Amino acid sequence: MPQSPTTIVDELGIALSNLADAATGTFTPTMRLGVTGLSRAGKTIFITALVHNLLTGGRLPGFTPLAEGRFIGARLAEYPDATIPRFAYEQHLEALTGKTPIWPESTRRISQLRLVLKYQSSNWLSGWRGPTTLNLDIVDYPGEWLLDLPLLGLSFADWSREALERASRLSSAREAQPFLDLLATIDPQKPANDPDAEKLATAFTAYLRQSREDNAMSTLPPGRFLLPGDLEGSPALTFAPLPQPNQPVRSSSLYAMLEGRYEAYKNQVVRPFFKDHFARLDRQIVLVDTLRALNTGPAAVADLETALTSVLSCFRQGDSNPLTRLVSRRIDRILFAATKADHVHHTSHDRLEAILNRLVANASRKAQFAGAETRSIALAGIRATREGTIVEAGETLPTIIGTPMAGETLGKVKYDGKTEIALFPGDLPERPDSLFEDGTPVSLNFLRFVPPQKLDRNASGDVVLPHIRFDRALDFLLGDRLK
Numbered sequence: 001m002p003q004s005p006t007t008i009v010d011e012l013g014i015a016l017s018n019l020a021d022a023a024t025g026t027f028t029p030t031m032r033l034g035v036t037g038l039s040r041a042g043k044t045i046f047i048t049a050l051v052h053n054l055l056t057g058g059r060l061p062g063f064t065p066l067a068e069g070r071f072i073g074a075r076l077a078e079y080p081d082a083t084i085p086r087f088a089y090e091q092h093l094e095a096l097t098g099k100t101p102i103w104p105e106s107t108r109r110i111s112q113l114r115l116v117l118k119y120q121s122s123n124w125l126s127g128w129r130g131p132t133t134l135n136l137d138i139v140d141y142p143g144e145w146l147l148d149l150p151l152l153g154l155s156f157a158d159w160s161r162e163a164l165e166r167a168s169r170l171s172s173a174r175e176a177q178p179f180l181d182l183l184a185t186i187d188p189q190k191p192a193n194d195p196d197a198e199k200l201a202t203a204f205t206a207y208l209r210q211s212r213e214d215n216a217m218s219t220l221p222p223g224r225f226l227l228p229g230d231l232e233g234s235p236a237l238t239f240a241p242l243p244q245p246n247q248p249v250r251s252s253s254l255y256a257m258l259e260g261r262y263e264a265y266k267n268q269v270v271r272p273f274f275k276d277h278f279a280r281l282d283r284q285i286v287l288v289d290t291l292r293a294l295n296t297g298p299a300a301v302a303d304l305e306t307a308l309t310s311v312l313s314c315f316r317q318g319d320s321n322p323l324t325r326l327v328s329r330r331i332d333r334i335l336f337a338a339t340k341a342d343h344v345h346h347t348s349h350d351r352l353e354a355i356l357n358r359l360v361a362n363a364s365r366k367a368q369f370a371g372a373e374t375r376s377i378a379l380a381g382i383r384a385t386r387e388g389t390i391v392e393a394g395e396t397l398p399t400i401i402g403t404p405m406a407g408e409t410l411g412k413v414k415y416d417g418k419t420e421i422a423l424f425p426g427d428l429p430e431r432p433d434s435l436f437e438d439g440t441p442v443s444l445n446f447l448r449f450v451p452p453q454k455l456d457r458n459a460s461g462d463v464v465l466p467h468i469r470f471d472r473a474l475d476f477l478l479g480d481r482l483k
């Protein structure tokens, strides 16, 4: 088919502008950093803190380019792809630093932001030429969407079998029953019709969401059923698993209709996401709310391990699996971060890192095998607590001091969102393996705190966001690229 003139002109334009950039030396290298994690893992907070710290030269002693005095500064720039929503940095920062600071709205879809970083290279040749720039493209996307990758290799019949088998397990009975009851009343070979498709999809979505609520971490595909992003209510999401009929499937049947929608979901939603976004990342940070899982119990920890392994299998490279070839570009560093480390005393931070390390051990071995360097870190993008000690029964206990959010409860006490308390959060196990061996739950006093209400300002009058080990994370993700 002949190409339309506009396409030719566009492509010529792009090629010429690249050439022009290269010729005039204005070509700026770009690093695409993916930020992901399951819902409420802390993506929004991490990115807001990242951008703010880089824009204002925050307190980051562990970030080598800044510590060495080579980091000159950063500015926000227009993102080259105008079709992708922009990460609402200013809005999120305003929520956190306004008159009454509140936590901003969490990630619900993909968004991006470009920062231009200026630094003095330590390499004598580049250094001699003056400051250097790097575009840092930050891509924020729900970890739930990664759970869809395995669907690309599953037919509707295979996926339905797996999904229905899982829904029928005793452990899922409560959440899945309304969907299974509805399914029992519908013959898959009946004529295709929208009301049945919608009813089934609604009941199936309710089951997936309930299952996530009840099990704290359980995450079952399709990922867009959990976080639809811009597809909320669209026909691409109106399907559900159906038992395969014993007779040949009629082309006008409900089964054929839902099978078609499942295939469309794969081709029009899942594949483009991997191809256009995921496959183009250079580095990745995976945020994990490890403490919440620990606090919920051994089943949630096991669930989290499964979800993470599934998420991380996407990063496997050079595999013979044709699906992973789709995403096997060149992620060379993956950082796993246990977020909200300010919920435990600093004496537990190393233990938290060790637990996360253990949780991602299998998956990260595979990534290492494929050439990506991995590391685990415990961090808080924004620290909402301070530390102190209390003496109880003659014993000195390390505490964290903060204001629990309104409605949080501990024992019989319900907090009003205004009262500051000192809390002994409990100890994390010294040996992470103990969590998996005997299934003993970790008993933590775990409360959500309001964000810091009084923030320091630096010499230029910018607010300073307190954090934990955030500088180390930045150093791993960016430090070597600003050499």
Ligand code: GDP
Binding pocket: 037, 038, 039, 040, 041, 042, 043, 044, 045, 046, 103, 104, 105, 106, 107, 339, 340, 341, 342, 343, 379, 380, 381, 382, 383, 384, 385, 448, 449
């Ligand atoms: P996501 O965008 O869905 O991954 O999650 P968010 O970044 O919105 O975080 C969800 C919630 O976790 C926030 O509203 C905060 O209550 C809490 N949170 C996230 N990061 C931190 C942190 O560094 N410290 C504390 N104390 N809470 C955090």
